[in-house]
Amino acid sequence: MDELEHIPNADPDARFAQVVALRLMADRLERKAVRDALAQGWSWARIAQALGVSKQAAHKRLSSISPTTEI
Numbered sequence: 001m002d003e004l005e006h007i008p009n010a011d012p013d014a015r016f017a018q019v020v021a022l023r024l025m026a027d028r029l030e031r032k033a034v035r036d037a038l039a040q041g042w043s044w045a046r047i048a049q050a051l052g053v054s055k056q057a058a059h060k061r062l063s064s065i066s067p068t069t070e071i
Contacts, residue, residue: 031062031071039067
């Protein structure tokens with residue numbers, strides 16, 4: 001990730017806050033993508049493949065999401 005080398009040095013607290021914010025954003029984006037995929041009839045196997053994980057891992061972590069889940 002060479003592009004990260006160009007970010008000016010910052011206070012570690014600020015950097016960690018940025019990391020947490022990015023993780024929360026990524027999680028929300030993933031949950032929305034799963035919801036939309038399920039609404040379009042995707043199988044858990046297809047969702048797992050798109051996420052680069054096993055079907056079991058995807059289902060275990062994301063099975064609380066349905067096509068009607070509000071995110």
